[in-house]
Amino acid sequence: MKILGIESSSLVASVAVVTDDVVTAEFTANFKKTHSQTLLPMLDQMGKLIELDMKTLDAIAVAAGPGSFTGLRIGAATAKGLGLALGKPLAAVPTLEALACNLWGCAGVVCPILDARRDQVYTGVYRVGQSGAAEKEKADVMLPEIILDQCALDIAGLMRKLEEIGEPVTFLGDGVSVFRERLSAELKVPYTFAPAQNNRQRAASVAALGTEYVKCGRTVTAAEFKPDYLRKSQAEREREEKEEQKR
Amino acid sequence: MMKKNTIPEDVYILAIESSCDETAAAVVKNGREILSNVIASQIDLHTLYGGVVPEIASRKHIEKINPVIETALSDAGMTLDQTTAIAVTYGPGLVGALLVGVAEAKAIAYAAGKPLVGVHHIEGHISANFIEHPDLEPPFVCLVVSGGHSHLVVVKDYGEFEILGRTRDDAAGEAFDKVARAVGLGYPGGPKIDKAAKEGNKKAIHFPRAKVEGSVYDFSFSGLKSAVLNYLNHAQMTGEEVNIADLAASFQYAVVDVLVTHTIAAAKERGYDKVAIAGGVASNSELRSEMKKACKKAGLTFYYPSPVYCTDNAAMIGTAAYYEYINGARSGWDLNAVPYLKLGER
Numbered sequence: 001m002k003i004l005g006i007e008s009s010s011l012v013a014s015v016a017v018v019t020d021d022v023v024t025a026e027f028t029a030n031f032k033k034t035h036s037q038t039l040l041p042m043l044d045q046m047g048k049l050i051e052l053d054m055k056t057l058d059a060i061a062v063a064a065g066p067g068s069f070t071g072l073r074i075g076a077a078t079a080k081g082l083g084l085a086l087g088k089p090l091a092a093v094p095t096l097e098a099l100a101c102n103l104w105g106c107a108g109v110v111c112p113i114l115d116a117r118r119d120q121v122y123t124g125v126y127r128v129g130q131s132g133a134a135e136k137e138k139a140d141v142m143l144p145e146i147i148l149d150q151c152a153l154d155i156a157g158l159m160r161k162l163e164e165i166g167e168p169v170t171f172l173g174d175g176v177s178v179f180r181e182r183l184s185a186e187l188k189v190p191y192t193f194a195p196a197q198n199n200r201q202r203a204a205s206v207a208a209l210g211t212e213y214v215k216c217g218r219t220v221t222a223a224e225f226k227p228d229y230l231r232k233s234q235a236e237r238e239r240e241e242k243e244e245q246k247r
Numbered sequence: 248m249m250k251k252n253t254i255p256e257d258v259y260i261l262a263i264e265s266s267c268d269e270t271a272a273a274v275v276k277n278g279r280e281i282l283s284n285v286i287a288s289q290i291d292l293h294t295l296y297g298g299v300v301p302e303i304a305s306r307k308h309i310e311k312i313n314p315v316i317e318t319a320l321s322d323a324g325m326t327l328d329q330t331t332a333i334a335v336t337y338g339p340g341l342v343g344a345l346l347v348g349v350a351e352a353k354a355i356a357y358a359a360g361k362p363l364v365g366v367h368h369i370e371g372h373i374s375a376n377f378i379e380h381p382d383l384e385p386p387f388v389c390l391v392v393s394g395g396h397s398h399l400v401v402v403k404d405y406g407e408f409e410i411l412g413r414t415r416d417d418a419a420g421e422a423f424d425k426v427a428r429a430v431g432l433g434y435p436g437g438p439k440i441d442k443a444a445k446e447g448n449k450k451a452i453h454f455p456r457a458k459v460e461g462s463v464y465d466f467s468f469s470g471l472k473s474a475v476l477n478y479l480n481h482a483q484m485t486g487e488e489v490n491i492a493d494l495a496a497s498f499q500y501a502v503v504d505v506l507v508t509h510t511i512a513a514a515k516e517r518g519y520d521k522v523a524i525a526g527g528v529a530s531n532s533e534l535r536s537e538m539k540k541a542c543k544k545a546g547l548t549f550y551y552p553s554p555v556y557c558t559d560n561a562a563m564i565g566t567a568a569y570y571e572y573i574n575g576a577r578s579g580w581d582l583n584a585v586p587y588l589k590l591g592e593r
Contacts, residue, residue: 040357069305
């Protein structure tokens with residue numbers, strides 16, 4: 001199975017082709033240029049390098065959110081355009097689930113945190129490649145076990161959750177640099193931070209997890225796919241608050 | 248940029264437009280024949296907020312864009328493979344909204360192995376005049392008026408423009424929206440005021456016609472908007488009842504008067520015998536009838552698009568793209584959305 005992965009939910013722009021259990025190619029840049037300028041040129045260069053015939057892809061996996069609204073939409077529109085032109089399905093892979101898969105096999109639980117501003121993080125808690133997933137692995141599918149599904153939380157709320165779970169935790173994601181001190185000072189369970197080579201979003205994880213999604217039949221058409229922002233727009237929130245006050 | 252001298256027999260352009268609150272796609276044959284023109288309007292969604300909310304618009308574009316493109320292809324009875332090139336609006340407009348169309352168009356062009364042509368939104372509006380007027384060729388003077396733009400332009404050749412004047416503050420359509428909101432007519436202001444004005448006397452209230460110091464073709468509408476607001480405040484304080492129809496008619500007349508006067512003056516002074524209008528406000532009935540009268544009086548030929556080609560649409564983008572395409576214009580995979588893109592810039 002050949003899956004193209006697209007990740008543009010944060011500052012990282014990343015594209016990858018995963019063929020069965022091999023990363024055939026991955027291009028990742030964590031640079032200030034906009035995804036609009038980087039993503040398709042990266043795909044073009046990577047495709048040329050590995051002589052990729054887009055028609056041979058089985059599906060396009062895309063980081064479906066949460067993340068930067070604009071970043072998610074650039075990835076989404078790219079995936080939808082490719083899907084439309086090629087007639088291929090999409091695998092909508094939750095950003096945090098794919099990010100957790102960077103650390104497949106890690107002991108304890110994995111907790112990706114993305115800076116969501118407004119004093120919150122986009123987060124989730126996962127067990128990746130261990131006993132919990134054993135049943136599923138028998139079925140030849142490697143999916144993370146979701147302990148806390150992805151959501152927007154304040155950091156104190158997240159720490160309470162992790163203490164309830166009570167297992168050693170490995171953090172990763174761009175929220176680490178924002179909340180590292182707070183976590184170090186207050187968290188009451190053992191923790192560690194993932195190193196540079198796997199602490200940010202990457203398309204290889206999106207494509208690899210996308211492969212598992214395709215195996216399970218968890219695909220959507222290019223037309224029906226839309227990002228999962230986890231948050232309403234500011235205008236909608238403010239309008240709802242006003243309506244609430246009126247009542 | 249490559250120059251291409253050989254023109255293939257027939258050029259079919261799939262065009263995409265998402266610069267504001269309309270998700271649109273069209274297939275255009277040889278620049279002037281519209282094979283399909285699909286527009287998904289979000290207007291009901293934004294009416295709740297009294298104007299376009301960029302984040303909501305961007306989210307809606309993502310939901311609508313594939314069905315809109317697929318419908319445009321099927322309406323035209325074509326497959327993607329049969330098209331010659333993919334065109335997309337890349338500016339000016341709301342950046343988040345533009346990015347959806349730009350990313351989608353790039354991906355389609357890349358996967359289908361088609362050339363990509365980035366189009367200027369205003370160039371699209373101007374080109375809307377070519378669709379229904381096979382005889383219209385540059386040069387001519389064009390007034391582009393919409394919710395986001397007010398430009399007086401000389402169209403010297405296809406894709407070649409000289410901007411004579413622009414608004415210094417509010418766009419014409421923006422002034423309509425703001426005044427409509429102030430008098431409680433709601434959003435979108437243009438059609439609401441146009442309708443209310445039909446029952447009113449346009450000479451009932453005299454509002455000022457602003458001149459911009461040192462630049463005869465520029466516009467300014469914020470003074471007029473303030474004059475309307477002052478008039479409303481004054482009426483409220485003195486307990487006078489405001490005749491909304493008269494106010495709408497008088498305000499509209501003040502806007503149209505300036506637009507028409509500037510346009511006719513530009514055509515006469517620059518020696519052009521053709522005048523066109525474009526953009527959402529070009530649907531305004533007062534502007535159409537006053538411009539028609541003034542052109543007739545001045546011996547100028549007047550062109551205007553049907554309302555469906557005045558509003559944001561992709562057919563006009565396909566038309567503009569055709570002339571860009573045959574002139575050899577091609578965009579790269581790094582094409583970006585440019586929210587403040589200037590007309591004639593590449």
